[in-house]
Amino acid sequence: MKELRKLNRKNLEQIMGGAVPPISHCNGCPTGAFGPTDTYSCEAYWALPEFCRNCVLVNVECFVPITVDL
Numbered sequence: 001m002k003e004l005r006k007l008n009r010k011n012l013e014q015i016m017g018g019a020v021p022p023i024s025h026c027n028g029c030p031t032g033a034f035g036p037t038d039t040y041s042c043e044a045y046w047a048l049p050e051f052c053r054n055c056v057l058v059n060v061e062c063f064v065p066i067t068v069d070l
Helices: 009-015 042-047
Strands: none
16 A cells, blocks of 8 residues: 655645635625525525535535436
């Protein structure tokens, strides 16, 4: 098994995109929660651009369960 070594902060910043401020990609996205009883509706969540969907809190009830036939 290959031996893993710990990464220091500088190496982690390079891997995770340290040049970009952590939430700069969320600028312009709403800050409230999405769900049936929250600030915004589930429909409003699905109307968001994809990059904003990764920046907001969403209730599990906004997702439809999928059944798989085996």
